[in-house]
Amino acid sequence: MTSAGLALIVGFTALVALLAKPFGLWLFALYEGRRTPLHGALGPLERGFYRLSGIDPDREQGWRAYALNMLMFQLVTTLFTYALLRLQGVLPMNPRGFGGVGPDGAMNTAIAFVTNTNWQWYSGEATLSNLSQMLGLAIHNFLSAATGIAVAFALFRGFARREAKSLGNFWADLTRVTLYLLLPACVLYALFLVVCGVPQTFAGSIDATTLEGARQTIALGPVASQEAIKMLGTNGGGFFNANSAHPFENPTALTNLVEMLSIFVLGAGLTHAFGKAVGNTRQGWAILAAMLALFLAGATVTYWQEAAGNPAFHQLGVAGANMEGKEVRFGAAGSALFAAVTTAASCGAVNAMHDSFTALGGLVPLFNMQLGEIVIGGVGSGIYGFLLYALLAVFIAGLMVGRTPEYVGKKIEAREVKLAVLAIVILPLCILGLTALAVVVPAGLAGPLNRGPHGFSEVLYAFTSAAANNGSAFAGLTAGTPFYNGLLGVAMWLGRFLVIVPVLAIAGSLAAKKHTPATAGSFPTTGGLWIGLLVATILIVGGLTFLPSLALGPVADHLTLLSGKLY
Amino acid sequence: MLKEFASSLRPALVMTGLFALLLGLAYPAAITAVAQVAFPAQANGSLLAVNGKVVGSRLIGQGFASPRYFHGRPSAAGSGYDASASSGSNLGPASQALQSRVRDALKAMPTSPGATVPPDLVTTSASGLDPHISPEAAFYQIPVVAANRHLHQATVRTLVEAHVEQPLFGVLGEPRVNVLQLNLALDAMTASGAHRPS
Numbered sequence: 001m002t003s004a005g006l007a008l009i010v011g012f013t014a015l016v017a018l019l020a021k022p023f024g025l026w027l028f029a030l031y032e033g034r035r036t037p038l039h040g041a042l043g044p045l046e047r048g049f050y051r052l053s054g055i056d057p058d059r060e061q062g063w064r065a066y067a068l069n070m071l072m073f074q075l076v077t078t079l080f081t082y083a084l085l086r087l088q089g090v091l092p093m094n095p096r097g098f099g100g101v102g103p104d105g106a107m108n109t110a111i112a113f114v115t116n117t118n119w120q121w122y123s124g125e126a127t128l129s130n131l132s133q134m135l136g137l138a139i140h141n142f143l144s145a146a147t148g149i150a151v152a153f154a155l156f157r158g159f160a161r162r163e164a165k166s167l168g169n170f171w172a173d174l175t176r177v178t179l180y181l182l183l184p185a186c187v188l189y190a191l192f193l194v195v196c197g198v199p200q201t202f203a204g205s206i207d208a209t210t211l212e213g214a215r216q217t218i219a220l221g222p223v224a225s226q227e228a229i230k231m232l233g234t235n236g237g238g239f240f241n242a243n244s245a246h247p248f249e250n251p252t253a254l255t256n257l258v259e260m261l262s263i264f265v266l267g268a269g270l271t272h273a274f275g276k277a278v279g280n281t282r283q284g285w286a287i288l289a290a291m292l293a294l295f296l297a298g299a300t301v302t303y304w305q306e307a308a309g310n311p312a313f314h315q316l317g318v319a320g321a322n323m324e325g326k327e328v329r330f331g332a333a334g335s336a337l338f339a340a341v342t343t344a345a346s347c348g349a350v351n352a353m354h355d356s357f358t359a360l361g362g363l364v365p366l367f368n369m370q371l372g373e374i375v376i377g378g379v380g381s382g383i384y385g386f387l388l389y390a391l392l393a394v395f396i397a398g399l400m401v402g403r404t405p406e407y408v409g410k411k412i413e414a415r416e417v418k419l420a421v422l423a424i425v426i427l428p429l430c431i432l433g434l435t436a437l438a439v440v441v442p443a444g445l446a447g448p449l450n451r452g453p454h455g456f457s458e459v460l461y462a463f464t465s466a467a468a469n470n471g472s473a474f475a476g477l478t479a480g481t482p483f484y485n486g487l488l489g490v491a492m493w494l495g496r497f498l499v500i501v502p503v504l505a506i507a508g509s510l511a512a513k514k515h516t517p518a519t520a521g522s523f524p525t526t527g528g529l530w531i532g533l534l535v536a537t538i539l540i541v542g543g544l545t546f547l548p549s550l551a552l553g554p555v556a557d558h559l560t561l562l563s564g565k566l567y
Numbered sequence: 568m569l570k571e572f573a574s575s576l577r578p579a580l581v582m583t584g585l586f587a588l589l590l591g592l593a594y595p596a597a598i599t600a601v602a603q604v605a606f607p608a609q610a611n612g613s614l615l616a617v618n619g620k621v622v623g624s625r626l627i628g629q630g631f632a633s634p635r636y637f638h639g640r641p642s643a644a645g646s647g648y649d650a651s652a653s654s655g656s657n658l659g660p661a662s663q664a665l666q667s668r669v670r671d672a673l674k675a676m677p678t679s680p681g682a683t684v685p686p687d688l689v690t691t692s693a694s695g696l697d698p699h700i701s702p703e704a705a706f707y708q709i710p711v712v713a714a715n716r717h718l719h720q721a722t723v724r725t726l727v728e729a730h731v732e733q734p735l736f737g738v739l740g741e742p743r744v745n746v747l748q749l750n751l752a753l754d755a756m757t758a759s760g761a762h763r764p765s
Binding site: 076134175191248319322450451 | 571572575576577578579580581582583585586587589590591592594595597598599601602603605606609610611612613614620621622623624625626627628629630631632633636640644648649650651652653654655656657658659660661662663665666669670673683684685686687689690691692693694695696697698699700701734735737738739740741743747750751754
């Protein structure tokens with residue numbers, strides 16, 4: 001480890017904390033439905049959208065209606081992308097002449113992008129036309145992020161409102177977040193990326209003659225416009241196979257920093273927006289502090305392991321950091337930090353190949369996802385996932401002192417705790433259940449590239465990534481088979497919507513409650529004790545479930561490598 | 568409940584269509600238009616040309632086999648530096664295949680007295696298209712390149728040092744050398760006649 005590397009990690013964390021408030025205030029304005037400076041230019045567009053689709057944005061919905069409208073929208077957009085991918089071969093903007101995508105692959109990809117996972121069984125530059133990338137996939141990068149934020153807003157309203165029946169209007173939340181936040185931010189961001197060297201063209205590729213006279217076909221495309229929302233919306237689906245490791249997606253150390261920040265800003269901002277919504281910004285800061293503590297620990301461990309390098313290489317006389325699967329311009333620090341960021345959030349973009357990380361360096365991204373991606377987390381999904389743990393933590397604290405638990409002015413009762421546990425338990429159920437299935441059937445065992453414990457890690461990582469809606473991979477796994485496309489599709493769908501629906505149910509139940517003012521006997525949910533309790537709850541409830549599986553994978557990998565055994 | 572589901576169908580369909588037009592077509596088209604007018608060099612792939620012929624991209628590595636050139640890193644993209652098939656090796660830390668590959672790469676490496684082989688020279692990058700090597704990896708190759716071009720090592724070293732890019736603000740990124748740009752400069756220097764082999 002170098003001081004410059006550590007300075008990068010600490011400096012990055014400080015920048016995230018600094019950006020939380022400005023982005024939080026913008027999000028809060030949208031939460032409240034207030035006018036922003038952009039309403040002048042984009043207001044007519046917003047009203048046009050409502051008029052054409054027959055929506056009254058002021059007509060509020062209860063939690064069931066909010067959930068139903070949300071689900072119907074997911075269903076329609078999934079089928080839209082499925083059809084587009086299947087028909088790719090006969091549609092325009094296909095300069096390299098790719099054929100249609102097969103049924104299992106198209107369904108997997110449609111689900112992957114709708115659920116904000118962006119799991120990619122395919123190689124973008126060798127499978128998808130420009131039209132499929134833009135119209136089929138990139139729209140979900142906006143819409144799945146906006147859906148996540150809408151659900152978070154609904155939950156915030158559940159906490160903030162008193163004896164209310166409704167949680168807002170899904171279509172209004174979706175439209176406002178897209179038009180007044182995601183789209184304008186991405187216009188600026190995409191142009192910044194172009195200046196730094198990210199291509200933006202409708203051409204498919206260009207041929208070069210190398211200095212040694214060979215022909216090199218360089219794939220191009222509308223990369224910058226897609227890259228911007230891929231990061232800001234914590235989607236992570238790369239234009240190219242190598243994702244943000246590809247020099248055309250992430251050309252410099254500066255773009256690397258901005259890409260990492262853009263994964264975190266909206267998630268961090270939502271913690272502040274939550275504080276504003278419940279009338280006490282310290283509630284938001286306490287959440288952000290707990291998140292950043294968990295984040296710093298993970299990022300540092302990964303960096304330490306990657307900088308220390310691979311003992312198997314050291315035996316051959318190759319000293320230094322583990323550079324297999326890493327780019328020189330990022331090095332160990334820039335790669336390790338990116339890996340921690342992308343899995344703490346539900347992004348899943350990668351700037352290094354996680355499969356080639358050291359065993360313990362690769363354990364951290366896996367563990368980050370298994371915690372449910374609530375360390376900053378995905379756009380929207382991070383904060384609502386985290387609030388589930390907050391409910392659980394006040395419940396546990398309530399049991400310890402023998403009082404009815406309260407959180408930000410609401411009594412937390414049996415219904416909320418049951419729903420929170422339901423939403424939390426879906427993750428281990430999908431991850432462990434499906435991994436166990438995959439490692440006993442031949443179709444599953446055909447997947448891994450690496451042998452030994454690392455092969456198991458590849459399968460575990462895939463189902464973890466899918467169920468947690470991350471999308472990064474131990475990419476050695478051959479996942480483009482009907483078996484994996486099918487099961488991973490199921491994991492992505494359940495991992496997204498069997499969390500969102502209980503979250504909305506909790507929101508509905510909380511909104512209906514009276515406000516319970518804090519008294520001297522209330523457990524304070526802002527100080528150091530609370531932050532400690534939150535971190536402990538997350539690690540024990542979220543983490544402990546997965547320790548046996550980690551022991552079979554990365555831990556076994558590490559120990560056997562230390563003993564000199566290779567597979 | 569069922570009524571609500573049915574009444575949500577129209578907004579779902581119309582919104583999908585409207586957002587598809589706005590986000591899937593208008594947005595990328597607008598960015599493309601601005602990028603092509605204002606930043607055409609970057610927008611079209613940061614291409615490098617010699618005498619009007621495209622020889623590659625400043626951002627994309629390419630394969631070098633001749634001892635007259637500095638070599639980039641091993642590549643897992645297609646059959647090597649295939650810029651339409653980016654990929655890492657995805658071999659795990661305890662992989663026998665990886666160990667053998669590194670061992671073979673070390674055997675093929677020219678011996679450089681007193682220098683250990685830098686790790687980036689025997690490992691594949693994440694993209695398979697890494698345009699850079701570390702300064703150590705460039706310095707390591709100076710004796711071979713200088714001998715094959717009949718140049719003084721000091722001359723080549725000066726050229727390499729001029730191509731070392733430092734981290735931004737001291738913390739962002741790693742020191743690195745762009746292999747294609749270095750090799751282009753090497754060709755230009757040799758062709759200029761100032762250092763023509765005797």
